[in-house]
Amino acid sequence: QKEVEQNSGPLSVPEGAIASLNCTYSDRVSQSFFWYRQYSGKSPELIMSIYSNGDKEDGRFTAQLNKASQYVSLLIRDSQPSDSATYLCAVKINGWTQGGSEKLVFGKGTKLTVNP
């Protein structure tokens, strides 16, 4: 099982709808979770972080975390065409046992298209 998995999409929603993006992870002890947005041809930028079970809201964005199910999601309310991008889920993992370090592992991303 890959460390961080996302549906690649594409996910297409009409303008004004709620877009729901999902992510699962394999490391049960992970404590920090992030959502990055990447526009086509651009670099990723952080939009949300979440550390505790439950919901965290920031404007039109809501991150949801369920550690028991190893599941994190991002909801975008009132979707706009400007939200069209690829959304990357990132999870902090402990890589020390593999000769690495604590670091972020990214999913491959879900491409979202919001249609006017």
Next chain:
Amino acid sequence: DAGVIQSPRHEVTEMGQEVTLRCKPISGHNSLFWYRQTMMRGLELLIYFNNNVPIDDSGMPEDRFSAKMPNASFSTLKIQPSEPRDSAVYFCASSPGLATDTQYFGPGTRLTVL
């Protein structure tokens, strides 16, 4: 403030040639990361420096890849010799503290190896 600066933005080279990618992190940031992004594998961490010291190079694919950070304001990623499978977008990112602080990404270098 200037963000993370990378050069060149695009690089086209032939198989077997040496490629050097450059990065200037945000001033005052203590951690620097090199990532590679492809459609097949997504965004992968290659190497991570903290206070100019390599902390984790477990993602460096093989000996053809090397990275240095001679000072707090400059890092290089070198590929020698380059191969077509190295074609990807290479991102440099920096963060104020540790790996799991907010990471700020540069614009990336699109590398094409013919």
